Amino acid sequence: MTRYAMVIDIDKCTGCFSCAVACKAENAVPLGVWRTWLKMIEKGTYPNVSRSWMVLMCNNCQNAVCVRVCPTRATYRREDGIVMVDPHRCIGCKYCIAACPYEVRYLNPLKKIVQKCQWCNHRVDMGIEPACVNACPTDALTFGDLDDPKSEVRRIVDSKPYQVLKPDHGTEPRVYYLGVDMAVMRSSGPSESDREAGENKKTGLHVGVERRVDKRK
Amino acid sequence: MEEPILIYNIFHEHPFGLPIAIYFYMTGMSAGSFLISTMSYGMGIKKFKPLGKVGVVLATLLLVLAPLNLIIDLGQPLRFWHLFPYMNFKSAITWGSSLLVAYPLNCMIYGYFMFKGDAKLTKMFGLIGIPLAISVHGYTGFILALIKARALWNTALMPIYFLVSAMVSGIALMILVTFIQDLVRKEKKLNVDLAADLGKILSITIIFDLFLVLSDVLVLLNADSEAKEGAAMLLTGSFQPYFLGVEIILGSIIPLFLLLFPFTRRNPVTLSLASILAMIGVFAMRYVMVMGGMSLHLS
Numbered sequence: 001m002t003r004y005a006m007v008i009d010i011d012k013c014t015g016c017f018s019c020a021v022a023c024k025a026e027n028a029v030p031l032g033v034w035r036t037w038l039k040m041i042e043k044g045t046y047p048n049v050s051r052s053w054m055v056l057m058c059n060n061c062q063n064a065v066c067v068r069v070c071p072t073r074a075t076y077r078r079e080d081g082i083v084m085v086d087p088h089r090c091i092g093c094k095y096c097i098a099a100c101p102y103e104v105r106y107l108n109p110l111k112k113i114v115q116k117c118q119w120c121n122h123r124v125d126m127g128i129e130p131a132c133v134n135a136c137p138t139d140a141l142t143f144g145d146l147d148d149p150k151s152e153v154r155r156i157v158d159s160k161p162y163q164v165l166k167p168d169h170g171t172e173p174r175v176y177y178l179g180v181d182m183a184v185m186r187s188s189g190p191s192e193s194d195r196e197a198g199e200n201k202k203t204g205l206h207v208g209v210e211r212r213v214d215k216r217k
Numbered sequence: 218m219e220e221p222i223l224i225y226n227i228f229h230e231h232p233f234g235l236p237i238a239i240y241f242y243m244t245g246m247s248a249g250s251f252l253i254s255t256m257s258y259g260m261g262i263k264k265f266k267p268l269g270k271v272g273v274v275l276a277t278l279l280l281v282l283a284p285l286n287l288i289i290d291l292g293q294p295l296r297f298w299h300l301f302p303y304m305n306f307k308s309a310i311t312w313g314s315s316l317l318v319a320y321p322l323n324c325m326i327y328g329y330f331m332f333k334g335d336a337k338l339t340k341m342f343g344l345i346g347i348p349l350a351i352s353v354h355g356y357t358g359f360i361l362a363l364i365k366a367r368a369l370w371n372t373a374l375m376p377i378y379f380l381v382s383a384m385v386s387g388i389a390l391m392i393l394v395t396f397i398q399d400l401v402r403k404e405k406k407l408n409v410d411l412a413a414d415l416g417k418i419l420s421i422t423i424i425f426d427l428f429l430v431l432s433d434v435l436v437l438l439n440a441d442s443e444a445k446e447g448a449a450m451l452l453t454g455s456f457q458p459y460f461l462g463v464e465i466i467l468g469s470i471i472p473l474f475l476l477l478f479p480f481t482r483r484n485p486v487t488l489s490l491a492s493i494l495a496m497i498g499v500f501a502m503r504y505v506m507v508m509g510g511m512s513l514h515l516s
Contacts, residue, residue, distance in 0.1 A: 034227045039516065043221035051224065056516055065366065071310035072303040091299050092292020094232035095310055101366035103516035106229040112292035169365055183221045188228075188514035189446050190454060 002080040003146040004119060004174065006133075007156045008055050011179035012140035015040070015053050022135030023057075026120060033106040035117040036132055041184045052181035055141070057132070058083065058104045058117035059165060059173030066096035066105065075114075080145075081174060082121050090114050101169045119143065146174075231511045233290070238503040240286040241357050242386065245379065245499065247279035248354040249387010250394075251324065251346060253415075258331055259343030264411060270331060271394050277324040280353070284317050309360040313353075320346070320353040354383045361506065368443040369451075369510040372436070378429045385426055386499040388419045389472075389492035396485055413483045416491070420476040423469050423495065430465065447513055456509045459501050468498010 015038055023029060023036045036057035044050055060083045066075045067083060074089035075096055090113040097105045097114060105116040120130035124143075128134070133141040144153035153176075156162070162176040165185060177185075254272025257265040288294050300314040327342035358376030365371050395412045437448035451460040472491035474481075481487035 033229060037227045039226040040224040041221040042224055043219070045219060052221075053225075056227075065364075068305075068307045069309070069363070071305055071308040071314065072299040073305045074299075074303075089299060089303060090293070091296040093287075093290075093310060094292070095308070095360075097229070097232035098511065099364045099366055101515055103229060103514065107232070107292050114292070187443060188223055188226055188516060189443070190450050190513050 001147050004060070004081045004124070005144065005146045005153045005157070006057070006060075006119065006130075006175045007142040007153050007162070007178065008175060008180075009140045009142070009156075009178040010054055012138045013053070013055065013136075014138055014140075016137065018135040018137060019055060019132035019141060022131040023117070026123075026131035029115075030108060030110050032109060033115075035104075035115070039184055039188075041181075043183055052184040054177060054180045054184050055132075056102070056104060057175065058119075059102055059171065059175045060117075060119060062172035062174060063170060065099045065101065065169070065171060069095050069099045071095065078121070082119050082124070083116075084118055084121065085114055085116065087111070087113055087115075101166050101171065102173075226514075226516060228514055228516070231508070233507055233511060235504075236286040236290040238500070238507040240283050240290075241379070241503045241507065242500050243279045243283035243286070244354050244357055245383030245503070246386045246390055246496075247276045247283065248350040248380075248383045249385075250279070250390055251276035251350040251387075252384070253387060253391045255343040255347055255350075258327075258336075258339050259347065261340075264414060267398065267408060267411060268391055268395065270328075271398060272391065273324060273328040273331060275390070275394070276350075277321055277328060280317070280321045280324060309356060309363055312356050313360065316349065316353045316356055320349045323349055351380065355380055361510065366515055367510045368437070368441070368513060369447040369506065372433060374429055374433050374436075378426075378433065381422055381426045381429060382499045382502050384422045385419065386496050388415055388422060389495040389499075391415055392419065392488055392492040396489060407485050409483055409485060409488075412485065412488050416476045416482055416488055419492070419495065420473055423473050423476070427465075427469050427473075430469075443513060447509070450509060450512065451505065455512070456505055460505045460509070463501035464498050464505060468494055468501055472498070 017038060020034060020037045024034070027035060029035050036055060038053050039056055040051060040053040042049065042051050060081055062081065064077060064083050067077050071093060072089050072091055074086045074091070075083065076086070077083050092107060092112050092114060094107060094114065097107065105114055107113070108115045123130055129143050133143045142152050142156065144151040146154055146157065148154060156178070157176055160178055162178055163180055163185065164173040164176060250272045253265060254269050254276060256262045257269045288297050291297060300311065304311045323342060323346050327339060327346055330338040330342060355376045358379035361370035362372060362375035392412050392415045395408055395415065399407045434448055434451065437444040450456050472495045475487045475491035476482055
């Protein structure tokens with residue numbers, strides 16, 4: 001059996017966004033939506049300040065909520081663990097977007113179906129690694145088979161302290177993080193600027209660059 | 218310690234919008250009017266007889282229109298038929314797609330026999346319709362309740378909360394319909410007795426509804442951090458006007474006073490006002506639940 005997994009080592013990551021850009025190009029991801037991106041926060045007061053970030057993408061969960069809630073079985077899990085969306089089956093009801101605890105799914109504004117990171121299944125099937133892994137200049141991303149005892153992902157997961165996002169949701173995510181700050185792993189919470197979100201809606205762009213200035217004392 | 222500042226993140230569009238809230242509202246009113254209709258023709262409570270026919274017509278109309286909101290909300294509306302051949306029995310939407318076919322059909326058969334005057338078959342289809350009406354609205358509660366990711370939705374109270382608020386909006390609609398029916402037929406006297414009786418039931422359902430809201434918010438305030446953020450959003454945040462203002466004060470407490478106060482509980486004007494306010498309050502509840510539940514970002 002094959003059981004794919006991704007390891008993201010934030011200690012190696014420089015936050016260069018190459019993975020996000022490579023994914024956009026490889027998968028023809030339209031303007032305004034993203035399959036993989038970086039989330040960044042700043043914390044502390046001078047002189048003790050720091051910036052933390054992490055790479056976000058679909059966790060291709062072992063026990064995926066999206067697969068359970070899809071009313072047409074358009075979302076399904078392959079034998080090797082990649083969670084897929086059948087573009088011809090999906091009706092765009094968006095229930096999976098509401099149900100995903102990681103908010104990594106989007107409605108394609110052009111095709112009007114739900115899409116997400118599928119770990120470049122078309123590349124994996126040809127025996128090459130996903131575009132983001134290929135593009136990463138510091139080898140922070142590692143993709144491989146957890147069931148293969150000789151694979152790099154298996155070695156890291158077996159030998160290093162890792163974290164996954166929201167383990168309490170019982171989804172069994174298959175993206176393992178090394179060296180991520182808890183402050184950035186936490187959900188962003190309520191949208192503080194409803195007005196700004198409304199403006200984005202008009203242009204059809206939903207890239208939220210949000211500054212929580214109001215929370216600063 | 219200061220709160221960390223979010224520098225950059227991607228937020229995708231909210232999956233559900235106003236059509237979903239309207240859909241929940243319409244199914245709720247349909248279930249409510251159907252249950253009032255079966256009070257006389259199904260369970261034989263004579264005093265509700267004037268509402269039997271108009272109740273079933275409204276229940277059918279609302280439930281034929283309600284799913285149209287779901288279809289226009291789809292990214293691919295012409296693919297809606299995929300819901301039937303490719304069913305997934307673990308999905309609450311699949312439960313709904315069968316119920317949304319069975320319930321209006323049953324309503325039509327029940328209405329047909331009622332207008333034909335066949336008391337026995339009317340009673341039979343009326344009684345079959347009661348569990349269907351409860352399921353067709355109860356399942357909408359499960360649609361939200363089964364989503365663990367959304368703190369405001371993921372509560373076992375949700376289905377019963379939806380059912381009770383459905384009864385509030387359905388009964389309120391029936392009070393208005395009682396008066397409108399009498400006005401259209403140019404009756405000499407409005408049927409205030411029937412409306413006041415419905416008003417009594419309405420006040421009980423509103424009290425029950427308020428109790429459920431109180432339980433929900435109290436538990437949210439004492440649950441995990443996301444639930445607290447959700448409760449704060451309702452009580453002090455951006456949804457405060459819709460939740461506290463419209464749903465609680467305008468839509469529950471003011472109608473409750475109008476329905477219990479001796480001078481207003483038998484007056485057609487104040488009874489109608491209470492009903493309209495209660496219906497607005499239930500719509501606010503649907504809106505707050507659907508939109509509020511999604512406005513907490515998860516990434």
